[in-house]
Amino acid sequence: MKCAIITGGSRGIGKAVCIKLAEETDYHILITYQSNDAAANETLDEIKALGKTGEILKFDVANSTETKSVLESWQENNPEATVEVIVNNAGITRDGLFMWMQEEDWNSVINTSLNGFFNVTNFFIQKMLRNKYGRIINMVSVSGLKGTAGQTNYSAAKGAVIGATKALAQEVAKRNITVNAVAPGFIRTDMTSQINEQELKSMIPANRFGEAEEVADLVAFLASKKSSYITGEIININGGIYS
Incomplete structure (x- = not known):
């Protein structure tokens, strides 16, 4: 059984990626999530409605012990399963x-994006290297490239994942494993629901927010065999707001 794992797969961009990979591939979809049981089950139901298979795995990617424990138990129950695609999408803001930022707000954002990338990718990487095939796609942000005021923690976390993407890509390329990052700008999701879209869209050359499905299309391409000569890249998807 060949699998794709999507962290933070129950809502927003993560959910759109789960659905898109179910539509376009034969991968068994592993949806990881931290708290929202109803949303995770809804995503799984949509995958099943497409006639595809998947399952939900509940853990906090920032917690290395919990991540390892859930993934080890999944691997033991599915000894024949191989994870070929990892989409490190889980992130929080x-x-x-910065002058008023609490240490907890700094640590939780860094831990989810950066340590979450390490905890999940590191678990699967040796098997990927042995199988000589893999697609690792890291969800970053325009904030990690240009920095965003009021988001020093998030910009730092995503900037760090960008550096890790470029380094890991060089380490594993000989084994037919690509490592790329996708950097969305303003995408219409729960995470941006508090932002005034009318006010901001005039700053965006495309004059609108992006849709989660548009990001998912890009991820699906990077997860496919068609993208085999693209690695170590950070691909912007932001309507022209930053390049």
């Missing part, structure tokens, strides 16, 4: 000006 705790916005605020």
Whole structure:
């Protein structure tokens, strides 16, 4: 059984990626999530409605012990299963000006994006190298490239994942494993629901927010065999707001 794992797969961009990979591939979809049982089950139901298979795995990617424990138990129950695609999508924001930022708001954002990338990818990487095939796609952000005021923690976390993407890509390329990052701008999801879209869209050359499905299309391409000569890249998908 060949699998694709999508962290933070129950909502937003993660959910769109789960659905898109189910539509376009034969992968068994592993949806990881931290808290929202109803949303995770809804995503799984949509995958099943497409006639495809999947399952939900509940753990906090920032917690290395919990991540390892859930993934080990899954692997033991599915000894024949191979994860070929990893989409490190889980991320949180705790916005605020740096001068007033609490240590917890710094740590939780860094731990989810950066340590989450390590905990999940590191678990599967040796098997990927032995199988000589893999697609690793990291969800970053325009904030990680240009920095965003009020998001020093998030910009730092995503900037760090960008560096890790470029380094890991060089380590594993000989084994037919690609490592790329996707950097969305303003995408219409729960995470951006508090932002005034009318006010901001005038700053965006495309004059609109992006849709989660548009990001999922890009991820699906990077997860496919068609993208085999693209690695170590950070691909912007932001309507022209930054390049």
